[in-house]
Each structure stands twice: as C-alpha cells, then as structure tokens.
Amino acid sequence: MITSTTNPQPADFADVRATNLAVVLRFVREHAPCSRADIAASTGLNKATVSSLVADLIDRRLVRETGLTENRVGRPATMLVLDGSPYAAIGVEVNVDYVTAVAVDLAGERLLSWRRSFPGPDGSTGQAVAAVAAIVRRVVSRMAKQERQVLGLTVGVPGLVGTDGTVLIAPNLGWRDADLAGDLAKALRDPGFAVQVENDANLAALAEHRFGSQAGTANLVYLTGEIGVGAGIILDGRIRRGGRGYGGEIGHIQLDPLGAECRCGRTGCLEAVAGIGAVLRHAPLSPAEVEIELDEVARLARAGDARTLGLLAEVGRQLGKGVAVVANLLNPEVVILGGYYVPLAPWLLPAVEDEARGRTIAPEGGGCRVVASTLGYDAAALGGAARVLDSVDSGRLPRVS
Amino acid sequence: MITSTTNPQPADFADVRATNLAVVLRFVREHAPCSRADIAASTGLNKATVSSLVADLIDRRLVRETGLTENRVGRPATMLVLDGSPYAAIGVEVNVDYVTAVAVDLAGERLLSWRRSFPGPDGSTGQAVAAVAAIVRRVVSRMAKQERQVLGLTVGVPGLVGTDGTVLIAPNLGWRDADLAGDLAKALRDPGFAVQVENDANLAALAEHRFGSQAGTANLVYLTGEIGVGAGIILDGRIRRGGRGYGGEIGHIQLDPLGAECRCGRTGCLEAVAGIGAVLRHAPLSPAEVEIELDEVARLARAGDARTLGLLAEVGRQLGKGVAVVANLLNPEVVILGGYYVPLAPWLLPAVEDEARGRTIAPEGGGCRVVASTLGYDAAALGGAARVLDSVDSGRLPRVS
Incomplete structure (x- = not known):
C-alpha cells in the first residue's frame, strides 16, 4: 500500500x-x-x-x-x-507547408536557421520522412565541414506525441501512429546521434526557457498562435507532458458553449474563438495567405480601424479566458504568446491581461504576466536544439573522441 | 541570456x-x-x-x-x-467548523485520527491558532507517552497558501495574510520539529499518492468536493504549486457563461455548477446540515427518484467539463474525486467520464480515469503526515538521539 x-x-x-x-x-x-x-x-x-x-x-x-x-x-x-566549437545540437520543426532546421553550438549560439517548403498534408508519411531526412542530412553535412560532432536531433511536430516519441495524431499533417523517430533514424542510416520527436509547443516552451526573454523562469506556459493553439507547460523548471505525453491541448478547452464551431466538431473551443482563425475575415487557406491577411489586419489596427480594433479586443478577451484557466490551475509566472499572436500582440495583450486578471481567483492574476515571444518563427526548431543541450547539461556528456 | x-x-x-x-x-x-x-x-x-x-x-x-x-x-x-516505532508524523486539516489531526508512524500506519469542532469563520486568527495548537499539543503529548519523536507537522488550509507557507486568503475561514506556521510555532513554544502549512487539496493529493487506491501514480489530480472545489496537482511524482503556490484553483474556472452565480461574484464557475452546492436543494447552511441533505440525496438516488438522478447526471456532466480541462491540459493518469463527491460517486461518475471523454482531444480521454477517493474524511490531514514522510524519504533523516 x-x-x-x-x-x-x-x-x-x-x-x-x-x-x-x-x-x-x-x-x-x-x-x-x-x-x-x-x-x-x-x-x-x-x-x-x-x-x-x-x-x-x-x-x-x-x-x-x-x-x-x-x-x-x-x-x-x-x-x-x-568551448563547444566541436559540437552542434540540431532542432527541426515540421509544419503544414514548411520545415525549419536550426543548429546551435554548445553555448546556444545559432549556427544556422533554414526554412524549406514541405509536402504537407497531401504527402505520405514516407515523403515527409524523406523530406525531413534530406534537410537533416544537409545540416549534418554542413556541421561536418565545420568539424562539429552532432550531439543530437529533436524534431517538433504539431500533434499528440506520446512519451515514447510516437506521433499518435497530427491532424494538420494527416499523420496517425507514425514512428517518426524510428523511421528518421532508419532514413539517416544510423546517424550516431539520438533522434527524438516532441510536440512543437513543448519545444517552443523549452526554447523560451533557455533562450527567450523569460529564460530561466521556473513556471512558464507557451501558447502557439497558429490556426491550432497548443500549450507547452514548464513547471518547476521542466516540461510536464502528463501520463501519455498528451498534455498541453489547451486549444480544445471549451470557453463558450455558444461560441463558433471548431474544426474538431465541438463548439466554442479556445482554438475556434481565440485562435488566429478568429481574426481572419476569410476561411483560412494556405499559411502564406494567412500571413498576408494578418499583415493587413495589423495595418488596419495601426491605422485605428474601429472594426479591426474591436475584433482584436474580442479575440484578446477570449484568449484571456484561456489564460485565466492556466493561471487558476497552474499559477505560472508568465504566459508567452507565440506564432501569429506576436505581430498582433500590441492590440491583443491589453484585453488578454485585463480578462485574465478579472477571472483569476488569486489577486493580480496570481502574479502571472502575459508577454509576446521574441524568438521568431523558428522557436520550436530552436527548442529542439535546446532539448539536446538540456540532456548534455543534465549529464549526458559526449564521449572523448 | x-x-x-x-x-x-x-x-x-x-x-x-x-x-x-x-x-x-x-x-x-x-x-x-x-x-x-x-x-x-x-x-x-x-x-x-x-x-x-x-x-x-x-x-x-x-x-x-x-x-x-x-x-x-x-x-x-x-x-x-x-522500524519507525520511535517516530510519528503529524498532519492537521483546518476546516470551517472542524479540525482533524492524524498521526502516522514511519511506515504510514495510522496511530490516531481525531476530529474536533473549531471556532470557524466567526473566530479570530488568534483563536484559530490557539485551537490548532491545543489539538497539536495533545497529539504530541500522546506520541510522547508512546516514546515517539515527532518528525514534523503539516497543517492543511482551504485557501491560497504561498510557497513560503503564508495563508494569503482562506475565504471560508475569513483569514488574510496569516503567518499560520510562524504563529503556530510560537504557540507551540519552539516544538523541536518543522511546522509547515499547505493548501488542503495539495495535501489530499499527497495522501492519495502515498496511501490511496492510486498510490504511486506519477500524474494524478485530486478534486476536493466541498462547497468549494480545489485541485491538488501531482505531475511527474511531485505536487506542482506554480510560481507563488496558488495553482489548483479549478473551482473558479468558468464552465458556462450563462451558468449559476458563484460565491466569488462571477458566473458559471465550476464550483457554482459542479460543486456540491449544485446538488443541494437549499442554500448551504452548516457543513453538518450539508451532510444530512446529501444523505437524503443519496437515499433518493438509490430509490430511483427521477428528479434526483437527473440532477446528479447534470452535475456530473458539468464536473466532466472540468475534468476535460484537466485531461486536455495535463493528461493525468487519474482524477480522484474527494469529499462530498464520494458518497454521490455511483451516480456522478458515469456522467463525469462520458462528458470528459467526449471533450478530450486525445482518444479515450488520453487514458485519464476518474475514480472516487477511498481515504475518507481525513484525507487532507493524512496528506499532512504524508508530506512529513516525503521529506524523510528524500533524505532528511532524523538525527541519532
């Protein structure tokens, strides 16, 4: 007992x-x-x-x-x-229509940051593995030219990733039960370094924890601001994944039973009422089109367009409800908004903070601040590299060659 | 950086x-x-x-x-x-109208479990400290007669307890900014053992983790089923309190913007729509009266009363929404319902599980089960003793006398 x-x-x-x-x-x-x-x-x-x-x-x-x-x-x-000049840690993020690769040295200095187009949801898992393996091979080759040994590789995926690294579901990629780490290690022909797979929001949280404006904060939650919204949860200095690794799925918490229909078939999910899709005037098409639309939204907001400002305040209030759930339940020191939320942050943040404070039972939101990420579009890939450095820092040192 | x-x-x-x-x-x-x-x-x-x-x-x-x-x-x-025959760990729970004390030996065997009436919200903090000190002195004296050395004392309080043990707010007790641990140590005149203060839900979760039917589960969330509802969150084997210690406040997450008004002034909080108050026919009076009312509710449910069964199913569905928030965000292996939820569990659980699964994005609720606590009314006090044993197990051994 x-x-x-x-x-x-x-x-x-x-x-x-x-x-x-x-x-x-x-x-x-x-x-x-x-x-x-x-x-x-x-x-x-x-x-x-x-x-x-x-x-x-x-x-x-x-x-x-x-x-x-x-x-x-x-x-x-x-x-x-x-020193670390002979080493490199590699992080890769797979997304719907691009793949990002980052390499850093032992001190965390960026050695390269590449973005390439990706077969996306129309391709097979095999094609995806081939595309990721191709970019990784090029990064490894570049590192070899610099006489750097690769310490490890972590690949971030938007979806449910089990504690064993299996991708259970990545809806936007159309993947199910994919052993990405295993397939990738095979495609790389036993590369001599560890290959790990992780949820993208978890990796972005790790990047913030090591490299971001809030680095070192023990309790930190990162919200991805894509069409989907996921959370990376760091408590007491470590990512918390839950029993099977499926934690952080804040996007499908219901904020409003009468709210808009969500892609998942439910109504009023955070993703549906506070995801970046709620800001767009049109049903989202490709990510490139989303970026163009958001540039226009930011332009209108800067010009003081009342309808746009009202829309952003409303989305901010809904997002604030989601932040209040996090603040009440987990009491982090900071919630970091990433992805497409970043360019809209000047208009979203006041409403987010106001709503979150009003809904948190601890005074002053329990001390929880809300800020925009400063890491840019490759946060998740950078987090993949950070995860490799984490394992070195916790004692898995490279062998003397 | x-x-x-x-x-x-x-x-x-x-x-x-x-x-x-x-x-x-x-x-x-x-x-x-x-x-x-x-x-x-x-x-x-x-x-x-x-x-x-x-x-x-x-x-x-x-x-x-x-x-x-x-x-x-x-x-x-x-x-x-x-062995542990010369040792005792003490846990105390302070509640609105009673105080519970538990002592266990090193192996976790219960040595005593006492419940006493308590001045409650009408009394001053000074009276409360005196009342807690009085029961603790009696427990210590009983342990001394058994020639047991007290390893430590943890006091559980329903409210926001800071990481330093200060009670920021305990609304039902009418406390604010109370240094309970310091005052208690003074009242006990430097007792020679550590006195700690902790949120009651956190302690109940620790008790479940060490002594309950789900003992040893790495990711476990305990929900107190009182008039107020709080969560104790264990992830990766440890209580997670957040930055200031105010995590676990699930009771004031809004489940339904159109829902009933909550004691906190907001509407549709989990506590208002899924707390035990939602089951009662009358505005809650004293806890003793709540127990009598709940006995009647259970009797009607056992007799198949349609209105009662409908009410319990509805409260179960609302509670399931709250469990889905936990399952999506934290992916625990198990959520344990405590307090007044326990006698109503046979009728609540089917609706809770059904609703939670339907609202969790990971298949099968991410593997999260929902069960009723088996620890009884002194779970939080027992958790206070468990917290003392935790510190022994992590290496704070008593000195050789």
Whole structure:
C-alpha cells in the first residue's frame, strides 16, 4: 500500500563524477569567464576535485582556457569559458507547408536557421520522412565541414506525441501512429546521434526557457498562435507532458458553449474563438495567405480601424479566458504568446491581461504576466536544439573522441 | 541570456551517503521484508556499503532486523523491515467548523485520527491558532507517552497558501495574510520539529499518492468536493504549486457563461455548477446540515427518484467539463474525486467520464480515469503526515538521539 513519491537512483561514485561534471559545465555556462577557484567557492567542491573535473571537460572540448587571467590577491587565475566549437545540437520543426532546421553550438549560439517548403498534408508519411531526412542530412553535412560532432536531433511536430516519441495524431499533417523517430533514424542510416520527436509547443516552451526573454523562469506556459493553439507547460523548471505525453491541448478547452464551431466538431473551443482563425475575415487557406491577411489586419489596427480594433479586443478577451484557466490551475509566472499572436500582440495583450486578471481567483492574476515571444518563427526548431543541450547539461556528456 | 534548466547541487561525498541512506530506506519501505543482499542486488550498491548504510539506519531506529531469515543457497539472510516505532508524523486539516489531526508512524500506519469542532469563520486568527495548537499539543503529548519523536507537522488550509507557507486568503475561514506556521510555532513554544502549512487539496493529493487506491501514480489530480472545489496537482511524482503556490484553483474556472452565480461574484464557475452546492436543494447552511441533505440525496438516488438522478447526471456532466480541462491540459493518469463527491460517486461518475471523454482531444480521454477517493474524511490531514514522510524519504533523516 505504501509507495515512495520519488525514486532516485543510488549515487555511486561514477554517478558522483558524472553529476559533478554536469554541475561544473553548467556553472561555466552561467558564469563564464570564471576561474577554477570561482567554481570551487560556489559549488562547495574542493579545488583538487574541480581541477580534475575541469581537465576532463577540457579533454572533451566542452570547456577551454582563455588567454585571459584575473588578477587576484596571490597568483593570477586562468579563466575558463565554454568551448563547444566541436559540437552542434540540431532542432527541426515540421509544419503544414514548411520545415525549419536550426543548429546551435554548445553555448546556444545559432549556427544556422533554414526554412524549406514541405509536402504537407497531401504527402505520405514516407515523403515527409524523406523530406525531413534530406534537410537533416544537409545540416549534418554542413556541421561536418565545420568539424562539429552532432550531439543530437529533436524534431517538433504539431500533434499528440506520446512519451515514447510516437506521433499518435497530427491532424494538420494527416499523420496517425507514425514512428517518426524510428523511421528518421532508419532514413539517416544510423546517424550516431539520438533522434527524438516532441510536440512543437513543448519545444517552443523549452526554447523560451533557455533562450527567450523569460529564460530561466521556473513556471512558464507557451501558447502557439497558429490556426491550432497548443500549450507547452514548464513547471518547476521542466516540461510536464502528463501520463501519455498528451498534455498541453489547451486549444480544445471549451470557453463558450455558444461560441463558433471548431474544426474538431465541438463548439466554442479556445482554438475556434481565440485562435488566429478568429481574426481572419476569410476561411483560412494556405499559411502564406494567412500571413498576408494578418499583415493587413495589423495595418488596419495601426491605422485605428474601429472594426479591426474591436475584433482584436474580442479575440484578446477570449484568449484571456484561456489564460485565466492556466493561471487558476497552474499559477505560472508568465504566459508567452507565440506564432501569429506576436505581430498582433500590441492590440491583443491589453484585453488578454485585463480578462485574465478579472477571472483569476488569486489577486493580480496570481502574479502571472502575459508577454509576446521574441524568438521568431523558428522557436520550436530552436527548442529542439535546446532539448539536446538540456540532456548534455543534465549529464549526458559526449564521449572523448 | 543562456540559463540552465535545472540546478542540482554538486554531489559531494556526504551527499552521496545521505542520498544512499534515503535510497536504502525507500527500498526497505517498498520491499520489506528484504535482506541486505536484496538491497545490494537491486540498487547496484556494493554489499559493504549496504551493510554500513543499514547499520546507520538501524542506529537511527528507522530500520530493524526481524527474527526471520530467508533460506537461500548459502547461509540464511537476516530480513529487514521498517522500524519507525520511535517516530510519528503529524498532519492537521483546518476546516470551517472542524479540525482533524492524524498521526502516522514511519511506515504510514495510522496511530490516531481525531476530529474536533473549531471556532470557524466567526473566530479570530488568534483563536484559530490557539485551537490548532491545543489539538497539536495533545497529539504530541500522546506520541510522547508512546516514546515517539515527532518528525514534523503539516497543517492543511482551504485557501491560497504561498510557497513560503503564508495563508494569503482562506475565504471560508475569513483569514488574510496569516503567518499560520510562524504563529503556530510560537504557540507551540519552539516544538523541536518543522511546522509547515499547505493548501488542503495539495495535501489530499499527497495522501492519495502515498496511501490511496492510486498510490504511486506519477500524474494524478485530486478534486476536493466541498462547497468549494480545489485541485491538488501531482505531475511527474511531485505536487506542482506554480510560481507563488496558488495553482489548483479549478473551482473558479468558468464552465458556462450563462451558468449559476458563484460565491466569488462571477458566473458559471465550476464550483457554482459542479460543486456540491449544485446538488443541494437549499442554500448551504452548516457543513453538518450539508451532510444530512446529501444523505437524503443519496437515499433518493438509490430509490430511483427521477428528479434526483437527473440532477446528479447534470452535475456530473458539468464536473466532466472540468475534468476535460484537466485531461486536455495535463493528461493525468487519474482524477480522484474527494469529499462530498464520494458518497454521490455511483451516480456522478458515469456522467463525469462520458462528458470528459467526449471533450478530450486525445482518444479515450488520453487514458485519464476518474475514480472516487477511498481515504475518507481525513484525507487532507493524512496528506499532512504524508508530506512529513516525503521529506524523510528524500533524505532528511532524523538525527541519532
């Protein structure tokens, strides 16, 4: 009848070293340039241990000594920074008519960001795998020319992705029960790095958590602003996916039983009343046409067109209801609006915040702020790369070559 | 710009030992009776280390040897079980007109469960502190007679409790900005154990997670079924409170803009349309009267009264909408209905499950089941004791006396 709430593994001495390597790596990530003495002082590890760990990280080319020294009392200290020049982490986002690829180095600096057209819902899963594999091969080849080892690849997909990486359903892509990770690894012919698949909203949340304007916020919810709306939920510093990995489906929470019909067949879903489709004058066609329409909406709003301003305020109020659900249930520090919400944020945000505060039982919305993403269109792909860096930071270090 | 997603402390050798003591303690909790060899085989720790750790746990009287031995090939092994006879963990729940106290031993066996009347909303915070202190003193005194050391005390309160344990608002108790933990520690005159304060729904969820029919489920949401409805959210094995600790306020999520007025002044809140008040024929008076009314409702339902069955199905459908919000957003394995929902569960559950499945975008509700709590009226108090055991299990062991 009694079970434990957590089940950490025992810490044997090999684990101690791996844990401490990760601790030192993260310290350098956050505090570079820094000296071995700084690391010892802040982590509580003794100096001999720190020297040994740093030597190991230098061997792996994760950390390097700079020419710089810091003059302290006593002899000058050699300063350390992240190296990572021999590494790259790759993230890919698959969407209806494009695929985006991003590569970053160990420090998170962007090495490339590519966008290519994609077969989309008319193509088969096989075609999709081939298209993704093609762009990944080109990224890997580019990285090889820079003599970088690929640390891993994460592919983001708009849909329900199980905890095992299987795509259960991606409605806009027409996929069902697709083993994308397995098929992709096969198409890449055993590439020598891990291939993972993840929900796109989860990846965008990871990108915000590592690279965005709210980086490091422990409790953060990202809302994708596409025709569909999904949430990436970070609580206590980690993505929370739920039991099967299907969490974050905020788009089909009913906000208004009398609201517009949703693509899912229900009525008044958040997606139907507060998704970007509710802003468009026409039934959405291709994403390219959506962008053109939204440019026009933003132009009218800037010009003070009353009908447009009223529409954006109404969509903002509906979205605020959705944010209130999140604020009441999860009490995040911040909700970040992404995708097509970003260019409309100046007109949406006041209504969103006002409505959300009025509907949250904790005073001042429980401290929850609402902001627009600053990461741009490749947030999910960038999050794929962030997920690879997360696994390095938690101790899965590349082997010494 | 770059920050890390997690910030574990470095593992020095004292930490290794504390971690391993906790690992062995949890192993014995889950697998007793078991031998030192079993522990070594399952944890990967070497036998000498296990012997040393077990000796330490025996010194602290957390583990003891039984007279039993197990005949294996080779010499017989002495079997170990949890001891804990010298310890007690205390949980208290404060509610509108009663206070409940529970004490358990290290193995989670209930030592006592008391319910006392309470000054309630008409009394001052000072009176409330005095009343809670009085029952706690009596529990501590009873434990002292049994020669048990108190490991800690957690008090559950129906309201917004900050991460620092301050009660921001407990509307039904009339409390605001109450430092209950501090005041209680003072009233108990530095009792020599930690005093913590926590939201009652969070504690009930912890009780379910450790002692309930769904114990050990990693993703579990508990819904209190009182006049107010709150949620305790466990994701990936831990309570998630959000940034300020105000998460779980599902009661004021709007399910129906045209629905009944809520005590909070808004309309169509879950609490108003799916709280236990929606089942009562009269405006709720005292909790004792609520119990009498609900007995009558259950009697009518058992007798097949059509109006009562219709009402319960309607409340079940509304509650199912709330469960769908949780299932879409968090994808838990199970939602547990507590409090007054329990006696009405036979009639509520079919409608709840049906509605929740129909409104969840993942097939079969994402695998989320809905069940009634089996823990009884003292779930939150029991959860207070569970929270104390959680901190022992995560390595805060009592000192050798």
